[in-house]
Structures are given as C-alpha cells and as structure tokens.
Amino acid sequence: MxxxxxxxxxxxxxxxxxxxxxxxxxxxxxxxxxxxxxxxxxxxxxxxxxxxxxxxxxxxxxxxxxxxxxxxxxxxxxxxxxxxxxxxxxxxxxxxxxVLWEQLTDVTHEESTLTVTYVAFLVIATMIAACGVVLDNAILIVGAMAVGPEFGPLAGVCTALVQRAPRLALRSLIALLVGFGAAMVVTVGFSVFMDAVGLFTEGRLEADRPNTGFVYAPDWFSFVVAVLAGAAGTLSLTSAKSGALVGVAISVTTVPAAANAAVALGYGDMEQTWGSTQQLLLNLLGILLAGTLTLLAQKAFWARQRERTAAKIAER
CATH class of the missing domain: 3.30.70.120 (Alpha-Beta Plaits)
Incomplete structure (x- = not known):
C-alpha cells in the first residue's frame, strides 16, 4: 500500500x-x-x-x-x-x-544528476578497475562494477525515451558522457603515476589475462548479458527491488572497459583502447535497448490492466 x-x-x-x-x-x-x-x-x-x-x-x-x-x-x-x-x-x-511513473521519473532524475559525488564514485570505480585489469584480478573488477553509479543515468535515458521527457534525456546523457570522460581522463593520469612508481607496467597489460581479457574483446555474449542486465535493472527500479541493482552492476562491462581503455591509452596501445571502447559502447547500447523495451512493455501491460478494470466496473 x-x-x-x-x-x-x-x-x-x-x-x-x-x-x-x-x-x-x-x-x-x-x-x-x-x-x-x-x-x-x-x-x-x-x-x-x-x-x-x-x-x-x-x-x-x-x-x-x-x-x-x-x-x-x-x-x-x-x-x-x-x-x-x-x-x-x-x-x-x-x-x-x-510501475509508479512519477516516482520512477523522480528517482532517475535524481540518479542522473551530474554531481561531484556521482563523478567521484565513477572515477574511483574506474581506478579500482584499472588496478584489476593490470593485475588480472577478477575480484577488483567485480568490486569496481559494484561501485560504479552509471546505471542511474542509463535508466534516466530509458525513462526519458518512454515518457518523452527531453530534459531528462539530455540531463542523463550529459551525466554519462561527462562522468565517463572525467573518469577515463583521471584514470589515464592515475595509470601514468602508477607506472612511474613501478606498480603498473606495460608488460602486465600486454600479458595474457585470462580473468580480465574479456574487457577489450567484445562479442555477442557481451551484448546478450548487457540486454539481460538492462531488463533486470529496469525491473528492479520499477518494482522497488533495489537489491537487484547490485547484481546488475556486476553483470555488465562498462566501468572495467572504460578503465582498460584508459590504461591502454596511457601506454599507447590503441588496439586495446579501441577494443575496450567497443566493449563499453556495446554494453551501454544493450542496457539502453533492454531498459527502454522493458518500460514500453510495462506501460502497455498496465494500460491493458486499467482497461480491464474499467470494463469490469462498467459491467457492475
């Protein structure tokens, strides 16, 4: 109630x-x-x-x-x-x-606001992921995924498309672009610093990485997982089951891909940089597509439910 x-x-x-x-x-x-x-x-x-x-x-x-x-x-x-x-x-x-559309719009509006806290979380998450890709440490990758706050703006774009709210769409896109841009720039500087003190090496980045090599090797499985995660994340927001968002966060390769692109760019490895960028864009696209379609399906479902209820009341 x-x-x-x-x-x-x-x-x-x-x-x-x-x-x-x-x-x-x-x-x-x-x-x-x-x-x-x-x-x-x-x-x-x-x-x-x-x-x-x-x-x-x-x-x-x-x-x-x-x-x-x-x-x-x-x-x-x-x-x-x-x-x-x-x-x-x-x-x-x-x-x-x-689905409480007013509540969803309000929540996504707040979550997609470009704030210092939002950028700080995304920057920290990307730097943690940078350590994970260099060390080939899956635990650090999972931790970075959980810290990343990028699902808020993604949900904001989906909501804006369904509700036809151009201001929310613009606000969310700005948060995504500026947030990831700032995170990657800072992570490039972070990786250069870590290399200077001997904690990062190009050899580690270029070595075989069985645990984290997937972040710069996009394939159809990446897209499928992003689509499934996007649907699950949207359902968790609309049904107020926010606990599921943690699972969504650690299912998609957004922050790790951005981190790998930044580290590779710092070493001048354009092949890994481009592969990681493709992985990032593929995951963002999958989430946006699934989130939008999920909201459209929910909107159509509840419209039919209201019609049935109105018909039953009319029969009385």
Missing part, C-alpha cells in the same frame, strides 16, 4: 475526494478542513494499493494539486485493515508488478 498526504485548496477538495472515492484500490480516506498552513488549505489523507497508485497520482496532477498544493507519497510498511485488504483485491494486477 501507498500512503498519500495531500494539501488541497479548499475549492478543490471536493474534486479530490470524488477522485479518490472513484479510484479502485483506495481506502482510509480522511479530510481535515483547514489543517494545512504552508501552503494553506485542507489536509487529505488516504491509502491506495500500489497497483492503483499511478492512476490516482495522475488524476491528482490533472487537478493541478502538485501546483496549487502538495502531493506526498510514502510506502506503507504494514497495514492491518480489512479495508486495505479489500482495496488491494479490487485493484488491477499485483503491487510488485506496478
């Missing part, structure tokens, strides 16, 4: 209450006239099944409550109520499958 806390102008409270009462899957409606002070208005509280939340929030936005008042949404950890149980039974589909 989701808990909605609304501040509504007094002249729109009746319309809001009618909307809530007419939305399948709502419960626990409470209206406190004049309780809100900033902004001034009425306080309206209600719970809604997660699978009906997107429809209700969309209706509230059409009433411009987000502009004239406030819409706050929280997840309900535990709700012991027969009214809540009935609301969840009446709502279409399953809550775990539901």
């Amino acid at each position: 989701l808990h909605l806390r609304l501040i509504t102008p007094p002249e729109r409270t009746d319309a809001v209450v009618r909307l809530i009462e007419s939305t399948v899957g709502t419960a626990h409606l409470a209206v406190l006239p004049g309780a809100a002070r900033d902004p001034a208005g009425d306080l309206v509280l209600c719970d809604v099944a997660r699978e009906a939340g997107d429809e209700l929030i969309g209706g509230l936005r059409k009433l411009e409550i987000d502009r004239t008042g406030s819409i706050a949404v929280d997840s309900v950890g535990l709700s012991l109520s027969r009214h809540a149980d009935r609301a969840e039974r009446e709502a279409p589909g399953e809550g775990a499958d539901a």
